[in-house]
Amino acid sequence: MTAPPLRWIAGASVLCLSLTAAVAIATPPLPGGVASLSGPGESTQIGVSDLTPPRYERDVARLVGQNLQRYHYTVHALDDEISSRWFDNYLERLDYQRMIFLQSDVDAFSAAYRETMDDGLEQRPALVEAGVVIYERYRERMRARVIAAQHILEAGVDLTDQESWVPMRHDHELPWPTTEAEANELWRKRIEDEFIVGLIDGQTQEEISERLTKRYERYLRSLDDVESTDVLETWLGALGAAYDPHSTWFKPATNDDFDIEITNSVSGIGAQLRSDGEFTEIVEIITGGPAFKSKRLLPEDQILAVAQGDEEPVDVVGQRIDRVVALIRGEVGTEVRLHIRHADGEREIVSMLRDRVTLEASAAEEEIHEIDGHKLGVIDLPSFYVDPTGDRDGRRASSDVKAALRELRSQGAEGLILDLRGNGGGSLIEAIDVAGLFLTSGPIVQVRSRTGEIEALHDSDPQVHWLAPMVVLTDPTSASASEIVAGALQDYGRALVVGSHHTHGKGTVQQVAPLTPMLPGRHTRDVGGALKLTIQKFYRVSGSSTQNKGVESDIVLPSRWDGLDIYESNLSYALPWDRIPPAPHVRIGDPTKALDQLKSLSSARVSNSEDFVQLERLLEEREALKLQDEVSLVLSERRAEHEARQSRAGTLEDQGHSGIDQPEEDDFILDEALSILKDLIDVGR
Numbered sequence: 145m146t147a148p149p150l151r152w153i154a155g156a157s158v159l160c161l162s163l164t165a166a167v168a169i170a171t172p173p174l175p176g177g178v179a180s181l182s183g184p185g186e187s188t189q190i191g192v193s194d195l196t197p198p199r200y201e202r203d204v205a206r207l208v209g210q211n212l213q214r215y216h217y218t219v220h221a222l223d224d225e226i227s228s229r230w231f232d233n234y235l236e237r238l239d240y241q242r243m244i245f246l247q248s249d250v251d252a253f254s255a256a257y258r259e260t261m262d263d264g265l266e267q268r269p270a271l272v273e274a275g276v277v278i279y280e281r282y283r284e285r286m287r288a289r290v291i292a293a294q295h296i297l298e299a300g301v302d303l304t305d306q307e308s309w310v311p312m313r314h315d316h317e318l319p320w321p322t323t324e325a326e327a328n329e330l331w332r333k334r335i336e337d338e339f340i341v342g343l344i345d346g347q348t349q350e351e352i353s354e355r356l357t358k359r360y361e362r363y364l365r366s367l368d369d370v371e372s373t374d375v376l377e378t379w380l381g382a383l384g385a386a387y388d389p390h391s392t393w394f395k396p397a398t399n400d401d402f403d404i405e406i407t408n409s410v411s412g413i414g415a416q417l418r419s420d421g422e423f424t425e426i427v428e429i430i431t432g433g434p435a436f437k438s439k440r441l442l443p444e445d446q447i448l449a450v451a452q453g454d455e456e457p458v459d460v461v462g463q464r465i466d467r468v469v470a471l472i473r474g475e476v477g478t479e480v481r482l483h484i485r486h487a488d489g490e491r492e493i494v495s496m497l498r499d500r501v502t503l504e505a506s507a508a509e510e511e512i513h514e515i516d517g518h519k520l521g522v523i524d525l526p527s528f529y530v531d532p533t534g535d536r537d538g539r540r541a542s543s544d545v546k547a548a549l550r551e552l553r554s555q556g557a558e559g560l561i562l563d564l565r566g567n568g569g570g571s572l573i574e575a576i577d578v579a580g581l582f583l584t585s586g587p588i589v590q591v592r593s594r595t596g597e598i599e600a601l602h603d604s605d606p607q608v609h610w611l612a613p614m615v616v617l618t619d620p621t622s623a624s625a626s627e628i629v630a631g632a633l634q635d636y637g638r639a640l641v642v643g644s645h646h647t648h649g650k651g652t653v654q655q656v657a658p659l660t661p662m663l664p665g666r667h668t669r670d671v672g673g674a675l676k677l678t679i680q681k682f683y684r685v686s687g688s689s690t691q692n693k694g695v696e697s698d699i700v701l702p703s704r705w706d707g708l709d710i711y712e713s714n715l716s717y718a719l720p721w722d723r724i725p726p727a728p729h730v731r732i733g734d735p736t737k738a739l740d741q742l743k744s745l746s747s748a749r750v751s752n753s754e755d756f757v758q759l760e761r762l763l764e765e766r767e768a769l770k771l772q773d774e775v776s777l778v779l780s781e782r783r784a785e786h787e788a789r790q791s792r793a794g795t796l797e798d799q800g801h802s803g804i805d806q807p808e809e810d811d812f813i814l815d816e817a818l819s820i821l822k823d824l825i826d827v828g829r
Contacts, residue, residue, distance in 0.1 A: 209265035229386035275379030432506030510548035521557035528570030542577035569624030623648035649712035651691030
């Protein structure tokens, strides 16, 4: 059967509000032991379940398996290795902190399914029972945990016992509990930690108890609120992630939300979210949206509660992710307040005004800065955008940057900073055209397909629109198309790259294909959803991949992102870095000739900057927290630790972050980049 045309997602790393939820579901408790763990080819009986998949879902599973092994960039067979990754991913999506299943559950599942789930997709119809059986046990255990948690709340908590708690059990590879009693003890400690955090935040014990009671009541009410397609999405999403972090299957409703985000037809905060066990986690920030403008939200932040304006916050821990999204979305101009737990454990309330992510919100902007008699231009480019109608003559990043360069030249700018911080990507064509504004014609990027074919993509415009010295300013959220531009300008010797150690490291291209047209039979509605899979990799003209390693800075500046595991290389099964032959190109300059001198001048300024000194304190504090395996469950000790940490951190809590009612603070990272540009001009003279 001929596949329908695929929708391109060329080079973009922030595109959709992902609803790949792993949520609790319910059925009557299963008999003791693990139910129906038969292998592929055998008759698998799920028993009494509302999750028994219809025939078309089995066909969907088979299609996903076929397309992944045929069209994914790695050309990796659906074999025992993939099955093992798939199995681990699935358990992580259900029980990331290893507090719900028992070790006996995991052992039995592993023996039955770890190396056989791949075989099930070869059957006709495909066997999807592994996903359902594991999910059934998950919701049985989850119900037991919730009931135990309610009893703990009723009995009250003791915050004086000399005990400790390991909040990140998965990171420390701790085993699952072996007994129900051991599991309940973990939940007791978790509840005591919730009380301590709430009391330190200024809540009363009664308020905390009421919030947690409502949370667990909601858990129980939601246990029946899942369909077979929800289980299938979690299960097949885990399969896609066994190939690479960006491949997944969207169920039909999720695919609808994907399209909504692409067309910007719903207002919200502009963030890509995912479900991580009980929590809704921010994956990426969409350029130009309220979350981006707030400068307070980061990848890996967890959303604990959502409030509308001045209303009381709604606790969303354990909520289905689609319901969390519904709370966040709303009318343009209305306020939403997110209660956030940052990746370093600190909590914050972030206020934003809802808006649509429009082309204007992410358009290039230029300005002039005067430093020691020098006029220096800055172009802030939040994304590589194109006209949403597809009109080549419409507004797009390259034409706006060209106009900005014209304006800066008219004002006498002697140098330029191209600010790509926070730029998560966009149009590949626009990235090539933007890089081409600073170069004569030649290759900008190379693309390698799964078959090994390599194509060099060229700038076809021989005109150079900026000849003066320039700096490209990046950070760890500069990804994909941003890395193509930064890498090309660095490889040609056209610009210095300044920023954190390296950019994000996303050097892959994805396609999205609807599956309903590929299913056997006729379907009057979307039942197949869509498959997103990685099909190509990007390479610089030097031959180096941008995957995993990103683009390394010529001059490194401390960044508020330091110490956070937000890079591509931190993701499980990220494709590796590699090299291909370089594309023929000629370096047109070498701004690194005086690099040692430029580094020395910058280092002296950074060392004497109070802003950078306070930032360094925050980074040291973050690193200390990461090394802290356990936290005390004694309230007095935790309160003292919190107060000491606040004192050490000083007043710089967010490095230039601002809420909707606060003025923007100085961007001292940009100030230092401007000083580096001034030094580059002076050294050149």
